[in-house]
Amino acid sequence: MGKVLPLLALRAFTETGRTGSIKSAAETMGVTSGAVSQQIRLLEERTGVTLFRRTRYGVELTEAGAGVYPALMRAFAQIEASLATLETSTGRQTLTVSTLPSFAASWLVPRLGKFMEQNPEIEVRVEASSGLTNLHGGRVDIAIRHGLGDYPSYDVQPLIAPELVPVMCPALLASGPAIDEPSDCLAYPLLQDSDRADWRLWLTACGVEPTPEAERGTAFDDDFLLLRAAEAGQGIALVRDIYARPEIAAGRLALAINRPWPTQFAYYVLTLPENAQKPAVKLFIEWLHQEVATESM
Known part of the structure; x- marks a missing residue:
């Protein structure tokens, strides 16, 4: 117990080993790819061991890295379980939600204060990640993802089926050629x-x-960057x-033309079947559906 453990470096190692991608590990940890690298x-310099080798698809564990990876994954799982036990003993609950950066910034985070006011005993941690989080690791309780709803082994609930609308700066719309038809x-x-596919x-x-x-x-x-x-x-x-909608209401954007286009894709709420009925998880998912219903009224 005398040594100072490089926990951040060990976490970067385990997340990179789990995902096979430095970029995905950075998204999970909420840092830059450079910080993970x-x-x-630093961990390789401290141990004198090469932990990863690069491949055409990302990175993979070396023999030495693969040898310690399972034990470190179990160790972090035990740390998280112990933290959850401490939080439960004080009446606090922590709920980790993983979602897309654009959904987090434009939809979830502006509404999250309502949930916190209604449920002060639950602390919500939001992780913004574009990849599909593996809920089986036990670190994330709920994932909100955009797709066709095909997520095997998860409890899947449809949340929102947005439409695509053409928007632009009001000043550009006022000063440019008139837009009366889609063409x-x-x-x-x-x-x-x-993918350069939506406009086509x-x-x-x-x-x-x-x-x-x-x-x-x-x-x-x-989408956040597009906005x-x-x-x-x-x-x-x-x-x-x-x-x-909120950008148009604030006057920062305007509809170029009122021709919404429904796509096949929707947002879905994912949980593990065994976690779907946990009080905090169930409460948060019910709140999500209430927010969607209120918005559509």
């Missing part, structure tokens, strides 16, 4: 999703034959209506 490098959007720079699909759904311009423009891998680019007057963005 630095911690792993008129092509007169402006189009801000793209990471939206135009097709609106009866417009897409042109090469429909797939050109700056691309972003997160910021649109607010800065860089073009028109197709974003989910649940993110656009």
Whole structure:
């Protein structure tokens, strides 16, 4: 017990080993990829052992790293279980929720104060991550993900099925060419999703034959970034209506044209079947559904 343990470095090692990705480990820990790489490098320098090797898909454990990985995973699980026991003994409960950065910033976090006021005995920890968190590790209680609902081994509840709407800076809309038909959007720079597919699909759904311009423009891998680019007057963005509403209400964005497009994707709440009926988990999920119902009234 005399040594000072490099817990942050050990956590970076275990998360990277679990995910096979420094980027995913950084998202889980809420730090940068550079910080995770630095911690792993410090651990390797301290032990004199190479812990990972790079592959075309990410990183993988070396033989030495694989030898200690299971024990460290169990150790962190025991630490978390002990912390949960201490919190339970004082009447406090901690609930960890993993969700997408854009959903956390634009929808969940602004509403979270209501839940805390109603349930002061529950402390909520929000982790923003774009990857699908493995709930079997015991660290995350609830995950909110965007997809088609196909999440084997989890208890899955549909939450919101947003529509995509075209939005832009009010000043750009007022000073540029009029937008009376969906095809008129092509007169402006189009801000793209990471796959450059949404504009093409939206135009097709609106009866417009897409042109090469429909797939050109700056691309972003997160709706939050698309919103910021649109607010800065860089073009028109197709974003989910649940993110656009507060920005439109605040006057930071305007509808380019009122032609919402329902997609097949929705937000789902994921839990382990054995955790779905835990009081804090059940209470939080019920609150999520109440917030959605209140918003749609």
